Amino acid sequence: MGKRSSWALPYAIFLILFVAVPLLLVVLYSFQDASGRFTFANITKFFTDKDALSTFALSIEVAIENTALCILIGYPAAYILADKQLNRSAVTVVLFILPMWVNALMRTLATAELFTMAGIQLGKGTLLFGMCYDYLPFMIYPIYNTLAKMDRSYAEAAADLGAGPFTVFRKVTLPLSMPGIASGVLMVFMPTVSTFAISEFLTNNKIKLFGTIIQENINNSMWNYGAALSLIMLIIIGLTSFLGKKDEAGVQGGAV
8 A cells, every 4th residue: 555556546447347347237237138139229229219319409500509608608708717807706606616616407397497487498408598507607617718828829929910909819729629618519519418407397398318218217117228328429529538638639730
């Protein structure tokens, strides 16, 4: 226990038991039928299941709309928070991050209750509102973190060369903040696709997302098909994360 590496042992055990083993079980169940025999039927079923495909397409549509809303609202907020001339108080940053300290389920239930009290019919509009409310901090913080660490000398140099404020933002600030935007997109887009509780409470289960299909299969003891859908989602998340990191490295390399 005198070695520094020994202190990493509890974390390694935790990762093996609660990350690696569950992922292996998901893969194992995905390629088994109810009797435990190896099969690709669970994977191929997804591509022939019209209900699952339509739900997946709807989930992608909602995720794109929610991500776009979070960028439109989150980028200006992050820009104001990172600009010392516009924001001189660190308390403002905490106020934007404060909703993350409250349980997401509690926030969703409170939002649904507010809509009910106001007599607003639950549907796609309330779903997008609730998702934007829940995931907006995950868009603001990465962008804010990137903008706060940005070297201001680039913008000053562009201004000295005659570039106007809009040109400086379009050609300097925005490209240099792309890593933050990419991180925010990853943190908003994929959770939106896979969520189920928010859509259930904010639409009275009228709108089903991909996470709802997975939940329903698990609850109905269709473990193998539910695991296959989860595996497909994991593959999409992995590919998206890989491509996002690749684009982020390219942006950083170009900036340097």
